[in-house]
Amino acid sequence: KQEVTQIPAALSVPEGENLVLNCSFTDSAIYNLQWFRQDPGKGLTSLLLIQSSQREQTSGRLNASLDKSSGRSTLYIAASQPGDSATYLCAGGTASKLTFGTGTRLQVTL
């Protein structure tokens, strides 16, 4: 059974800082790893999708890496902004479903 863990559960940083969110998974037989953003009470917004054959993906200030052998993924956010405040969820894709972590709640302060 796939289990996904995200550390830390919550994080508060001042504006402008670079930060790393961590995601670990127990089953390395994943098709892909997807990072999402969720604002309070809202749906999920896809940020980055890394296929199992890839090592990393980049979009703007975001960079996500995937190491299947160690069961880890990281999301790097450069030059954080108050608008980045949200919950960030990672999800491992196996068979026909996604298995989510419980998320990291990020607050970027002025």
Next chain:
Amino acid sequence: DAGVTQSPTHLIKTRGQQVTLRCSPISGHKSVSWYQQVLGQGPQFIFQYYEKEERGRGNFPDRFSARQFPNYSSELNVNALLLGDSALYLCASSLDWAINYGYTFGSGTRLTVV
């Protein structure tokens, strides 16, 4: 292009009642999945449908059922509602059932059972 649309956005039901939630996938997407997100937790997989057939089912009781229509839209039905069914129900669509293309989620339906 329209994204994944879900209706209604909010719903209040009484214990024991039945509820139907609706989802329209992105045009061209043939796979629809349903997830339940309880407050403070990550979404939990309920069902996946592809080409109108069930391709996966999560660990949910038989009170939960779903179907996919010829136009690829989908309905999630929950019977005999319990207080614990209160959650955000998310629909996601994908080009293919094998999730090689990633998922796009809708804004969800907030269900409150009283």
